[in-house]
Amino acid sequence: MRTLLPGRVGLAADALLAVALTSVAVLLGQEASSQGWTALDACGYALVALVNLPLALRSRAPVAVCAFVHGVWFCYVTAGYWPVVNTFGPMLAIYTVASLRPARQSIPWAAVMAGIWIYAGVVSHSDSLPSVVGQALVFPAVLWRFGTTARRAAELAGRLREEQAERARREVAEERGRIARELHDVVAHHLSVIAVQAGLAGFVFDSDRDTARTALATISGTSTEALDELRRMLQVLRAGDEDSAPATPMPGLARLGEMIERVRSGGVRVDLRITGPVRPLTPGIDLCAYRVVQEALTNVLKHAPGASASVDLRYTARQVEVIVADDGQGVLSDKVRPGGGHGLIGMRERAKLYGGRVDIGPRSAGGFAVRLTLPTSPQAVGEGDDTPE
Structure with missing residues (x-):
């Protein structure tokens, strides 16, 4: 699978997104004490940075980044900090893995996120543990579904591009075949007539001047017609739009x-x-x-x-x-x-x-x-x- 965005543009976009998530987490962490949680200290801020900043490489190594982010998030929750502060990074990591990797790789990580979410509710002695369990089941599932849908859409777009490229190759091959048939028809017919008449003219040149002149006249007329048809073909090939038409009409019955x-x-x-x-x-x-x-x-x-x-x-x-x-x-x-x-x-x-x-x-x-x-x-x-x- 390809990255979400190509090359340096994708890396820069991921880096900006990682910085943005880190900034949001830091601002949200300042409200931790008002919510009854331990205020972020130097260790807490370091853990916040370690959860969110690695997302800058999410398109390059989605599984590795997801594993690292969830490992640090687990440590953050175990340290007793407000779990909500660091949920956005793991969410994005799950979506990225689901959008870039097959289900056999993304489903286990969605389960890991659900497990850490429930673990956070247990260690924090939450009064609404059923609600926490519900969130732990719904959020990873929804993120996984969105990521899978994005991956399938990208695969369909890739197949569509391949089919369009293949169709273009077939059209080029068909056009080459059409041009080859036209050239064969024009050249083979007229040159056959010219060859026969040239042989006849050479054979009777000294004994029958009138027949030789007739043969040469036929050669002249046939070669002129061949040039006209070739010129018409070249005009068709050079035409830049549908309004351009050859000066001489196409031959017919x-x-x-x-x-x-x-x-x-x-x-x-x-x-x-x-x-x-x-x-x-x-x-x-x-x-x-x-x-x-x-x-x-x-x-x-x-x-x-x-x-x-x-x-x-x-x-x-x-x-x-x-x-x-x-x-x-x-x-x-x-x-x-x-x-x-x-x-x-x-x-x-x-x-x-x-x-x-x-x-x-x-x-x-x-x-x-x-x-x-x-x-x-x-x-x-x-x-x-x-x-x-």
Whole structure:
């Protein structure tokens, strides 16, 4: 357990409290003779100081201070001085032990305080011994209860801080994962197109200048678009508040045609089919669908050269479904396992974030297929596809 207050601040506060209790005890001791008790002498004042001043170290060594305070208090009572004068120090010592140590350590000391309290009533021949016994049972119990409550509150606060720190670490990890997926999607797709076009341009540079120029133009346009997307990502990361927005819009299914044209320019024939009424989607779902299609076509471009692909986009009442398939005769499925690869993991993570799912695997007729299903309403989460095959 931690001290009641941290570091030097806690020690200074405890020292001031000890001095204050000592001053109160000294002032109260001056009334001892008027209450029929022996007036404090030099020994009495010394015992008062020894009971209260050690409380300055109560947060550093609560059990040791409590033991010392109760030992001196016992001597004070045995010497025949007014017991009430020195009750505040032992009370604070019991509260401190209960607030900083477990019950197995604090309960015995509460019992010790009760015993000394009763002992004080017996040796002083009090006429109201039942009242003294009642006080001896109630006061330590109440102080112990207050201290235990403070200790539990401190433990709960500590656990809360730990949970908040853990949540912050998870959020940082999730944000890093999101950024990594975005970078992978942007860089992998555009660089794959650039690599294919660069190879084509180099191959036909001397024999077919027109094809080489077209390939170089594709490289220029693709690299420009990649830079725009990276610039948009950097603007989002640098944004200091929610009002800051990137200058360029996030890509979505409305730009699916542009992406498909880039893939076609890389030598992959891609057919696009849209079923159902096209309607706007929320930005997150729109970007998720776009990125999954982008990753799937990038894999076709990298791992199944010469294959043809199809993109089926289906809008239903509560879902949007995208199926990207190729006829690469197992070329892609041999190189990219459904459970591995950063791109495939990113697909699943994106879909999971929005309550959807991704099914990835080889087709029975040959080739490879990626099927994404995303709910477009909260009621659709967890439901199957409501469009017949």
